[in-house]
Amino acid sequence: xxxxxxxxxxxxxxxxxxxxxxxxxxxxxxxxxxxxxxxxxxxxxxxxxxxxxxxxxxxxxxxxxxxxxxxxxxxxxxxxxxxxxxxxxxxxxxxxxxxxxxxxxxxxxxxxxxxxxxxxxxxxxxxxxxxxxxxxxxxxxxxxxxxxxxxxxxxxxxxxxxxxxxxxxxxxxxxxxxxx
Amino acid sequence: xxxxxxxxxxxxxxxxxxxxxxxxxxxxxxxxxxxxxxxxxxxxxxxxxxxxxxxxxxxxxxxxxxxxxxxxxxxxxxxxxxxxxxxxxxxxxxxxxxxxxxxxxxxxxxxxxxxxxxxxxxxxxxxxxxxxxxxxxxxxxxxxxxxxxxxxxxxxxxxxxxxxxxxxxxxxxxxxxxxx
Amino acid sequence: xxxxxxxxxxxxxxxxxxxxxxxxxxxxxxxxxxxxxxxxxxxxxxxxxxxxxxxxxxxxxxxxxxxxxxxxxxxxxxxxxxxxxxxxxxxxxxxxxxxxxxxxxxxxxxxxxxxxxxxxxxxxxxxxxxxxxxxxxxxxxxxxxxxxxxxxxxxxxxxxxxxxxxxxxxxxxxxxxxxx
Amino acid sequence: xxxxxxxxxxxxxxxxxxxxxxxxxxxxxxxxxxxxxxxxxxxxxxxxxxxxxxxxxxxxxxxxxxxxxxxxxxxxxxxxxxxxxxxxxxxxxxxxxxxxxxxxxxxxxxxxxxxxxxxxxxxxxxxxxxxxxxxxxxxxxxxxxxxxxxxxxxxxxxxxxxxxxxxxxxxxxxxxxxxx
Numbered sequence: 001x002x003x004x005x006x007x008x009x010x011x012x013x014x015x016x017x018x019x020x021x022x023x024x025x026x027x028x029x030x031x032x033x034x035x036x037x038x039x040x041x042x043x044x045x046x047x048x049x050x051x052x053x054x055x056x057x058x059x060x061x062x063x064x065x066x067x068x069x070x071x072x073x074x075x076x077x078x079x080x081x082x083x084x085x086x087x088x089x090x091x092x093x094x095x096x097x098x099x100x101x102x103x104x105x106x107x108x109x110x111x112x113x114x115x116x117x118x119x120x121x122x123x124x125x126x127x128x129x130x131x132x133x134x135x136x137x138x139x140x141x142x143x144x145x146x147x148x149x150x151x152x153x154x155x156x157x158x159x160x161x162x163x164x165x166x167x168x169x170x171x172x173x174x175x176x177x178x179x180x
Numbered sequence: 181x182x183x184x185x186x187x188x189x190x191x192x193x194x195x196x197x198x199x200x201x202x203x204x205x206x207x208x209x210x211x212x213x214x215x216x217x218x219x220x221x222x223x224x225x226x227x228x229x230x231x232x233x234x235x236x237x238x239x240x241x242x243x244x245x246x247x248x249x250x251x252x253x254x255x256x257x258x259x260x261x262x263x264x265x266x267x268x269x270x271x272x273x274x275x276x277x278x279x280x281x282x283x284x285x286x287x288x289x290x291x292x293x294x295x296x297x298x299x300x301x302x303x304x305x306x307x308x309x310x311x312x313x314x315x316x317x318x319x320x321x322x323x324x325x326x327x328x329x330x331x332x333x334x335x336x337x338x339x340x341x342x343x344x345x346x347x348x349x350x351x352x353x354x355x356x357x358x359x360x
Numbered sequence: 361x362x363x364x365x366x367x368x369x370x371x372x373x374x375x376x377x378x379x380x381x382x383x384x385x386x387x388x389x390x391x392x393x394x395x396x397x398x399x400x401x402x403x404x405x406x407x408x409x410x411x412x413x414x415x416x417x418x419x420x421x422x423x424x425x426x427x428x429x430x431x432x433x434x435x436x437x438x439x440x441x442x443x444x445x446x447x448x449x450x451x452x453x454x455x456x457x458x459x460x461x462x463x464x465x466x467x468x469x470x471x472x473x474x475x476x477x478x479x480x481x482x483x484x485x486x487x488x489x490x491x492x493x494x495x496x497x498x499x500x501x502x503x504x505x506x507x508x509x510x511x512x513x514x515x516x517x518x519x520x521x522x523x524x525x526x527x528x529x530x531x532x533x534x535x536x537x538x539x540x
Numbered sequence: 541x542x543x544x545x546x547x548x549x550x551x552x553x554x555x556x557x558x559x560x561x562x563x564x565x566x567x568x569x570x571x572x573x574x575x576x577x578x579x580x581x582x583x584x585x586x587x588x589x590x591x592x593x594x595x596x597x598x599x600x601x602x603x604x605x606x607x608x609x610x611x612x613x614x615x616x617x618x619x620x621x622x623x624x625x626x627x628x629x630x631x632x633x634x635x636x637x638x639x640x641x642x643x644x645x646x647x648x649x650x651x652x653x654x655x656x657x658x659x660x661x662x663x664x665x666x667x668x669x670x671x672x673x674x675x676x677x678x679x680x681x682x683x684x685x686x687x688x689x690x691x692x693x694x695x696x697x698x699x700x701x702x703x704x705x706x707x708x709x710x711x712x713x714x715x716x717x718x719x720x
Contacts, residue, residue, distance in 0.1 A: 009222040041188060042187075042189040042255075044189075045335055078269050079312045087219075093257070127311075127491065129312065131308035131311070131487065132308040134484060146483070146523070163531060166527060166529070167523055167526060170523050304674060307667050310667065346706045346710040349706070368580060369582040399627075400623065404693075405552075438629050438630060438676055439679075443623065446627075450617050450623040491667075492620050495668065515585055
């Protein structure tokens with residue numbers, strides 16, 4: 001299981017909820033805030049085409065491609081994913097054109113979960129983001145297995161969102177049964 | 181009228197559609213790709229709080245605050261706004277905490293239009309993004325006046341999307357009547 | 361707590377899930393399938409206006425108005441509420457114009473929950489319906505407190521949807537604490 | 541081209557907008573309000589199964605099956621289709637099980653358009669309904685070609701919604717070119 005952590009803040013609610021979800025499981029986590037991923041330069045129609053994926057980004061992408069289950073974790077910033085996660089996913093357009101990666105072939109069929117933490121109305125106002133993510137999964141041929149939307153603002157708040165915690169614990173149980 | 185152009189590509193479909201929309205009007209345009217706006221560092225709960233908005237970002241924000249009508253133009257990248265537009269909007273969280281700017285007070289009531297260009301199904305798959313934008317407008321107290329979703333991939337394609345062009349021309353006519 | 365049961369089937373998944381949610385609580389239930397509520401005749405702009413609400417429909421509406429918390433329970437039929445629930449809610453346009461009822465004033469502030477059961481992808485494909493319901497609540501000034509989407513086709517299936525059952529039990533616990 | 545008119549009102553905005561869309565074209569229209577289609581009785585899991593489709597409903601369904609292009613026209617009632625249209629579509633669950641009809645095979649591939657008229661914010665608040673309709677089309681294998689959302693309350697209002705009228709006229713032009 002590979003966690004792509006899009007939170008800009010250390011030990012914030014998103015990280016805490018993700019930890020609960022993956023407790024006792026064998027996971028690899030990358031925190032996007034620790035990398036400086038640059039904005040994509042759109043060369044879809046430039047004669048020279050896109051450059052190959054290199055550097056840190058290539059390392060992250062290669063790791064992601066080696067796992068069957070991906071968890072995308074992000075705070076809800078302005079009703080969408082964090083900027084660092086968006087910049088990462090925008091670069092997938094370049095990944096798709098780096099033949100060595102075989103990006104689409106290898107992403108296809110991966111199981112995807114989404115963990116989101118937003119404000120008090122996030123279960124409602126986060127749905128547009130869930131829809132967006134569903135489109136992303138459909139385009140890539142990934143299987144969007146489920147999502148969790150927690151509510152919290154100050155660090156630790158999300159642990160008080162009992163309905164969400166009950167869901168997360170149930171999902172953690174299912175994950176444990178699969179890994180054992 | 182202030183255009184915030186989020187396209188990563190010069191003279192792409194998004195820019196062409198925006199030009200049609202604003203033809204004959206008095207507009208100011210900034211292209212986000214010409215600035216290096218950095219990802220927000222989330223200091224909502226850090227003891228020192230956010231730093232004030234400075235440099236190029238401050239210039240853009242000040243300009244935006246001086247206009248009554250804003251047009252956000254972006255290609256649909258991965259079913260959402262471009263990374264550069266997301267990074268810009270994420271920084272609004274910092275703007276909100278820069279007392280000098282009086283960001284929320286001055287953004288309130290602005291008229292907002294959204295111009296999006298995506299692939300052949302964009303009129304459908306772009307709706308989640310329209311919803312997200314609606315939430316953004318509601319939060320800021322801005323009036324979301326309308327949106328245009330054009331379809332096109334290769335530069336110039338969008339001009340063949342006649343239903344959209346008809347809409348854009350009608351909207352341009354309304355804008356001209358207001359400015360005259 | 362007042363349950364408006366929109367299921368067309370006795371003891372189907374929707375009823376079973378609703379029972380779990382309300383176990384041990386003091387509730388009143390009406391099953392829309394036991395009434396013959398007629399389609400609204402739209403007289404918004406007819407000179408004579410709408411007729412007053414009468415008969416069985418008036419009885420249901422009066423009961424509904426007397427409760428503070430409403431649970432709308434429906435199978436997901438064609439990605440929306442059941443026809444019998446839609447016909448009932450369409451009649452609210454008439455209720456709004458029956459001055460004796462003071463419909464909007466008395467609906468305002470009510471706490472609303474939605475219980476939905478659909479097929480295997482219902483957690484995703486049911487979101488458009490959740491959005492619709494949210495609009496309904498906003499229009500009426502009701503507080504949309506939450507929703508549950510269970511998955512199941514054959515009677516009893518929903519009890520195997522463990523993530524949903526965990527959510528429902530947690531919510532039931534919260535309800536019990538409020539009623540005691 | 542077959543028009544399924546779901547409006548409850550004669551010569552209301554929905555009918556007027558549909559007429560503009562289909563002006564000069566060869567169309568067949570049925571008005572659901574002129575039929576008494578009963579709610580479905582859900583017998584998916586009853587031992588005897590569903591009864592065959594009979595009477596007026598069968599006549600409408602047979603006609604629908606003979607056309608390649610369907611236009612569903614409905615006012616936005618409570619942010620969804622009218623009750624009479626919902627009751628009609630709910631009955632499709634029964635059509636699917638009437639072997640003589642070969643319902644799914646014959647609906648597959650049909651081109652579908654949606655015409656909706658709602659209040660001043662309908663272009664936004666009608667999107668959940670568009671999503672629902674998209675799900676319906678995907679399930680049936682129909683091709684959801686486009687939709688129009690007009691704004692209007694009093695009869696005739698929609699003709700003042702110039703952006704929508706421009707779209708409708710453009711679409712009408714495309715239809716004429718196809719039929720000639």
